[in-house]
Amino acid sequence: MIQRLTLTARLTFLYTLVSAAVLLGLGVLVAWSTHLHFIDLDRDYLLDKVHLIERIVDETPEPTELSTKLDELLDSHHGLFISLTRGDEQLFGPGRITFPAELAKRSAADQPMDWADGGRPLRGMSTELSAAQMPGGVTSPGQSMRLTLALDTQHHTHFMQMLRQQLAIYVVLATLLSGLLGWWAARSGLAPLRTMKERALRVTAHKLDERMPIDAVPVEMAELANSLNTMLERLQQDFAKLMEFSSDIAHELRTPISNLLTQTQVSLSQHRDPDTYRDILAANAEELQRLARMVSDMLFLAKTDHGIQLPNREHVALEDEVTSLVDFYDAVAEDKELRLRVLGAGTVVGDRLMIRRAISNLLSNALRYAHPRTDVELTVEHHRDGTNLCVTNTGDPIDAVDLPRLFDRFYRVDKARTHPSSDGAGLGLAITKAIMLAHGGSASVTSATGTTRFCLQFPGPQGPR
Structure with a gap:
């Protein structure tokens, strides 16, 4: 399909295709980098809350007081969810969301885990709090607590959707603009070729003195223009030789043919004796031999124009x-x-x-x-x-x-x-x-x-x- 397009259309299509690929790759890179940046921000945020809750647990030996402080923490941090367990006992954790079981297997040093709960996008992590660092009351000797946190990432998701839409619109508009600019650049760059085409169209059998512009074309096309000029020069010379050759052939053939015709017409104009007819035929034979030699010579020269192999070496x-x-x-x-x-x-x-x-x-x-x-x-x-x-x-x-x-x-x-x-x-x-x-x-x-x-x-x- 592309082979049937004009050179300008081909260059425009290829330039637009390359621009679209580059812009699309840039859009994907921006979106993915933004996504990773949000993950890093959420991880730092959750780790900060883990340290804060560890300090609250260390400073609060009573479970009732601990729950109160954690409620206050949740009230001041919208979108944050906390679950604190001791063995199978749930010490704190409003039942507003469900934490996946595999989250407890992940270390706090790992990247946060993403999941959805009731259509709500969440990102969380889990860590174990050692009982050896805590006062009695909340834990017993040999026991430990598991802290699981989750963060509502709805605002991140909404931002990423808006960013992808804006990037998609930008890629489409930039691709169209690049295609338009590519068409203009291709058309402007190929203008010398159109000039050469117009010059070539003016070349006829009677007008072979047209030449391609060399100084007015880019360096890349100057060699082509020079080659075309050399070709036109050869054609002009060969055509001039052909015209002269044709004229010479007509002149050379006209004389013997005219002689043959005149002698034949004269001999037929009246009855003559056999000796006279014999002399006329002999004269005609000489003219015919001259014509035969001429035709043979011209045939030999025509063969040499196309290159001949030596019969014997x-x-x-x-x-x-x-x-x-x-x-x-x-x-x-x-x-x-x-x-x-x-x-x-x-x-x-x-x-x-x-x-x-x-x-x-x-x-x-x-x-x-x-x-x-x-x-x-x-x-x-x-x-x-x-x-x-x-x-x-x-x-x-x-x-x-x-x-x-x-x-x-x-x-x-x-x-x-x-x-x-x-x-x-x-x-x-x-x-x-x-x-x-x-x-x-x-x-x-x-x-x-x-x-x-x-x-x-x-x-x-x-x-x-």
């Missing part, structure tokens, strides 16, 4: 993979009058096909943008913290503003989004970065004075754990 000699790729791209390099150079050696742990794809992306990119009659170097450097593979080419420098975004999806430095010698979709470097992240490494780029250098940083010799 093995020791890969980078110099062997680089040499194999250099042989594959040698014809392309000759056409552009480029020289390929391989330097260094090193071994890493990872998936051979994924590593080859990352290197191939960098090498094809270097061949595409390198100036004719220049060198393209592939350097493998092994050091204590890991292994680096760098591809360096000489060409047009890349603006420093574009460098941080080169590994973004569909991003191209040339604003026209196309390159005369490229049919790519701008996903190669993004795939390279994703492959390196899957291997626990990273990818970086530098460009200055016409020299562009892409590097793959692999972790230590044992590879990622």
Whole structure:
């Protein structure tokens, strides 16, 4: 039931419950302490009367005179009852109350005994008076007297009833007041949360710049507000990337689809010979292959967003993979009058096909943008913290503003989004970065004075754990 209440109601309920328990315990403590105090007062009062009666008995040898003095004592002490016996003989004791038999078994040093007689609350004690200390007449040698006293505690009982009623009323009123104050304190204390809630409600897909107040909230909530702000910052960045990604996808898919549609419509507009249809189908097949590669690349990147496991983990000699790729791209390099150079050696742990794809992306990119009659170097450097593979080419420098975004999806430095010698979709470097992240490494780029250098940083010799 309490789980369905608001946080303010929960705090108010718990605070009221704790206040009620504390106040109730305090009320019980006050009532019980008052009760014990009355017992101590009555005990001292009865002991004082025991000493007084002992002195009267010592000073009065005649039973008749003793009775008279005891009557006078009772007349001056309202609510006091006395019983004086000698053996089975009752020397004094008006029959207004009945003393319980077990009272005679209690010592005067004990706490007084409580009982009720005819609805009247009584408290009394009993003690034995030694005959050796008394003159003759009242007792005989070897005899003793038993003195039993009782005190009417009606006034105490009435006071305790009034005290319990007043304490009960106080506990109820104080509990209600504590609950009201607890509700006010909880509502005031949770005001920053309501402010954060209002800020969160204003966050929409088109308004992600709202942030939680940090300076205006208590220290305990500042960490929560900071975490929410960090989350909103990530969401804003990811949403911006998603919007850009969606726009890039639409742009990249529009061109091949438009080409396919235009060529198909033109071919259907009039009858053509088989060779013409064959050429149109071949052109369409090239566009479809480009679309298939793009979809495959986007699917790979979508998988990397959720984390991918390496299909195979093995020791890969980078110099062997680089040499194999250099042989594959040698014809392309000759056409552009480029020289390929391989330097260094090193071994890493990872998936051979994924590593080859990352290197191939960098090498094809270097061949595409390198100036004719220049060198393209592939350097493998092994050091204590890991292994680096760098591809360096000489060409047009890349603006420093574009460098941080080169590994973004569909991003191209040339604003026209196309390159005369490229049919790519701008996903190669993004795939390279994703492959390196899957291997626990990273990818970086530098460009200055016409020299562009892409590097793959692999972790230590044992590879990622």
